[in-house]
Amino acid sequence: MSEMKPGRSFVSAQQVAELAGVSRSAVSRTFTDGASVSETTRKKVLEAAEQLGYHVNHLARSLIHEDSGIVCLIGADINTPYHSRLLDAITRRLQAINRVAMVINTSGDSDSVEAALRQTLNYRANATIVLSGTPPASLINTCINSGQHVILINRDDHLDGPESITVDNGVAAREAFHMLHRAGCRRIAVVSSQAGTPSLVARERGFEEAAREAGLAVTITRAGPTGYGAGFEAGRLLLSGSERPDAAFCVTDLLACGFMDAARVEFGMNVPTDLCVVGFDDIEQAGWASYQLTTFRQPIAQIAEHITTLLDSDNPDVVNGPGAASGSRVCFHAAPVWRRTVRPK
Amino acid sequence: MSEMKPGRSFVSAQQVAELAGVSRSAVSRTFTDGASVSETTRKKVLEAAEQLGYHVNHLARSLIHEDSGIVCLIGADINTPYHSRLLDAITRRLQAINRVAMVINTSGDSDSVEAALRQTLNYRANATIVLSGTPPASLINTCINSGQHVILINRDDHLDGPESITVDNGVAAREAFHMLHRAGCRRIAVVSSQAGTPSLVARERGFEEAAREAGLAVTITRAGPTGYGAGFEAGRLLLSGSERPDAAFCVTDLLACGFMDAARVEFGMNVPTDLCVVGFDDIEQAGWASYQLTTFRQPIAQIAEHITTLLDSDNPDVVNGPGAASGSRVCFHAAPVWRRTVRPK
DNA sequence: CAGTGGGTTGCACATTTGTGCAACGCTTGC
DNA sequence: GCAAGCGTTGCACAAATGTGCAACCCACTG
Numbered sequence: 072m073s074e075m076k077p078g079r080s081f082v083s084a085q086q087v088a089e090l091a092g093v094s095r096s097a098v099s100r101t102f103t104d105g106a107s108v109s110e111t112t113r114k115k116v117l118e119a120a121e122q123l124g125y126h127v128n129h130l131a132r133s134l135i136h137e138d139s140g141i142v143c144l145i146g147a148d149i150n151t152p153y154h155s156r157l158l159d160a161i162t163r164r165l166q167a168i169n170r171v172a173m174v175i176n177t178s179g180d181s182d183s184v185e186a187a188l189r190q191t192l193n194y195r196a197n198a199t200i201v202l203s204g205t206p207p208a209s210l211i212n213t214c215i216n217s218g219q220h221v222i223l224i225n226r227d228d229h230l231d232g233p234e235s236i237t238v239d240n241g242v243a244a245r246e247a248f249h250m251l252h253r254a255g256c257r258r259i260a261v262v263s264s265q266a267g268t269p270s271l272v273a274r275e276r277g278f279e280e281a282a283r284e285a286g287l288a289v290t291i292t293r294a295g296p297t298g299y300g301a302g303f304e305a306g307r308l309l310l311s312g313s314e315r316p317d318a319a320f321c322v323t324d325l326l327a328c329g330f331m332d333a334a335r336v337e338f339g340m341n342v343p344t345d346l347c348v349v350g351f352d353d354i355e356q357a358g359w360a361s362y363q364l365t366t367f368r369q370p371i372a373q374i375a376e377h378i379t380t381l382l383d384s385d386n387p388d389v390v391n392g393p394g395a396a397s398g399s400r401v402c403f404h405a406a407p408v409w410r411r412t413v414r415p416k
Numbered sequence: 417m418s419e420m421k422p423g424r425s426f427v428s429a430q431q432v433a434e435l436a437g438v439s440r441s442a443v444s445r446t447f448t449d450g451a452s453v454s455e456t457t458r459k460k461v462l463e464a465a466e467q468l469g470y471h472v473n474h475l476a477r478s479l480i481h482e483d484s485g486i487v488c489l490i491g492a493d494i495n496t497p498y499h500s501r502l503l504d505a506i507t508r509r510l511q512a513i514n515r516v517a518m519v520i521n522t523s524g525d526s527d528s529v530e531a532a533l534r535q536t537l538n539y540r541a542n543a544t545i546v547l548s549g550t551p552p553a554s555l556i557n558t559c560i561n562s563g564q565h566v567i568l569i570n571r572d573d574h575l576d577g578p579e580s581i582t583v584d585n586g587v588a589a590r591e592a593f594h595m596l597h598r599a600g601c602r603r604i605a606v607v608s609s610q611a612g613t614p615s616l617v618a619r620e621r622g623f624e625e626a627a628r629e630a631g632l633a634v635t636i637t638r639a640g641p642t643g644y645g646a647g648f649e650a651g652r653l654l655l656s657g658s659e660r661p662d663a664a665f666c667v668t669d670l671l672a673c674g675f676m677d678a679a680r681v682e683f684g685m686n687v688p689t690d691l692c693v694v695g696f697d698d699i700e701q702a703g704w705a706s707y708q709l710t711t712f713r714q715p716i717a718q719i720a721e722h723i724t725t726l727l728d729s730d731n732p733d734v735v736n737g738p739g740a741a742s743g744s745r746v747c748f749h750a751a752p753v754w755r756r757t758v759r760p761k
Numbered sequence: 762c763a764g765t766g767g768g769t770t771g772c773a774c775a776t777t778t779g780t781g782c783a784a785c786g787c788t789t790g791c
Numbered sequence: 792g793c794a795a796g797c798g799t800t801g802c803a804c805a806a807a808t809g810t811g812c813a814a815c816c817c818a819c820t821g
Binding site for chain 4: 093094095096097100107108109112131133134135136
């Protein structure tokens with residue numbers, strides 16, 4: 072079956088119409104939900120379409136409807152456990168509401184976020200979801216004025232315009248401090264990275280603040296990019312000094328894994344006996360038997376679901392203030408996940 | 417600047433033309449490389465475009481050229497270390513040659529691969545890259561007949577038609593056996609999963625074959641889906657028996673990590689003193705200090721690069737055999753990465 | 762001064778699809 | 792038997808863009 076000529080090109084509705092002996096309109100209506108077609112022509116069309124391998128051209132369809140069905144995901148470091156899980160969750164949910172994800176990887180150049188936004192506009196995406204990087208405000212406005220949703224995830228830059236989904240990093244970080252403090256830790260190190268991402272900074276600040284309120288000073292170590300290597304290096308630096316810390320708050324689970332490994336392998340320390348550790352994100356490795364890391368869970372499923380509700384909502388552009396149509400903001404809670412790297416009280 | 421009316425819709429070339437006081441053709445030519453426009457009108461157009469926030473509609477452009485610039489990546493379990501790294505590498509390389517990746521997540525339903533292929537056709541993608549799952553042959557043919565590239569990665573199903581990129585799984589698995597055999601191991605377990613992916617099966621077979629040639633029998637354990645949990649479970653099962661293995665070949669690094677953790681945490685064993693382990697993929701975690709896993713490196717960079725050469729090549733459809741225009745096949749070598757989980761001879 | 766040539770420009774048509782409108786045919790009711 | 796009504800069909804136009812062709816203008820040359 073499916074005898075096809077080697078046309079080397081996509082099949083158009085015109086060709087299907089000719090083979091089926093109907094007008095092109097009939098073909099179009101056959102593939103349009105709720106259109107008026109008789110059962111007989113519908114059958115003829117479907118048969119011809121199957122035989123030729125016809126598939127509706129969504130690009131052309133998008134010219135008419137203001138709906139390409141494309142959603143752009145802009146992010147860097149997508150090979151990271153946290154980002155890849157987010158990507159997985161979001162793409163799945165998008166497909167469930169009949170959207171398709173276009174992924175733009177902005178690792179490398181710092182101005183590639185701008186290029187990514189341009190792609191978003193070029194492909195008439197319904198929405199742009201920014202996972203990392205800070206796009207220029209003027210381009211964001213262009214996107215919004217073009218009718219796109221612009222959704223910033225975990226970037227609480229105080230831009231108004233785009234919709235934003237965040238996690239209560241500061242609150243969770245404060246809680247992290249109290250967990251360690253209650254466990255008896257007094258010389259607490261904060262392990263962060265040189266990335267300076269808004270959410271990482273918020274975690275540093277929250278922890279620092281809670282420590283200050285308790286009368287403790289903390290030192291922040293930033294030994295490279297956010298990852299295992301920087302955590303390991305930070306461990307080497309901090310633990311080789313004369314006054315070893317008795318606990319560490321790592322603003323990322325990856326940093327925590329690296330830090331723990333340095334402590335155990337390089338210094339023969341035991342966690343949590345000699346050293347307590349708290350991480351952030353709850354990546355898969357945090358649950359592995361070698362780490363059993365106490366951490367805070369990123370509400371990835373909730374984030375992904377909220378995105379779909381933002382996109383599904385039938386135009387909630389009720390208020391259209393002339394200057395700033397401030398987008399909605401949602402903040403989810405990062406709950407602690409107790410495992411084994413913090414001593415019980 | 418950038419005073420924009422709240423048009424709530426994308427800007428068209430027509431609007432730019434009116435503002436600039438030129439014809440729409442002039443606008444089109446301004447954004448077409450190599451077209452004939454005078455410097456003065458070009459400037460007028462660019463200025464008007466900037467002011468209105470105009471961006472060329474690639475969807476409409478694709479109607480004319482047979483080139484959407486879209487490449488579909490079809491895959492499941494994209495939150496896995498191996499897959500996310502592959503995704504990262506491929507998306508980057510695609511962007512470098514001015515393509516954009518559309519990611520279709522096929523986790524869940526088994527027939528969603530078919531739906532994914534349909535999306536590929538709907539969006540007139542230039543190419544379809546299949547990372548997992550086995551698409552129906554008839555749809556593959558439709559894609560090829562439509563002029564798409566179809567590239568199968570690490571799925572050496574013996575379909576002819578699509579182009580395929582594989583890794584010499586069997587050869588590497590044989591080498592894995594000899595590494596363990598040379599280290600003095602004789603009771604070797606193979607840890608695999610219930611997935612039954614072609615590459616996993618090839619690794620099992622290669623190892624089994626080499627073992628048989630050396631006069632050893634191996635047992636294959638499949639304790640669940642390919643991942644840390646199944647490796648851990650396999651470890652529990654295998655090591656609680658009376659005759660403990662003295663080595664394990666895990667067909668995936670994730671399985672190996674789980675297996676090692678079970679051995680150490682549940683049975684207090686030491687690697688490599690009591691037990692040698694060899695993995696596959698060389699995921700990031702394999703290099704972590706807690707594992708230091710000896711494994712085989714997937715040539716991800718080479719795979720990604722080869723994809724771009726396949727897409728960049730200006731129509732190498734030299735031979736167009738009437739029936740089966742067999743696509744090119746490339747097989748890369750997976751080189752061993754020596755770390756610490758195999759005893760030195 | 763007229764003719765030629767080259768660079769620009771605009772018109773019109775092409776790409777593929779959805780849809781309003783009018784016409785068509787068939788059935789049903791009087 | 793005829794008219795009304797309803798479902799179906801095709802024509803023509805819409806969407807945003809690229810491009811061949813002819814016309815245009817300007818400068819240069821004989």
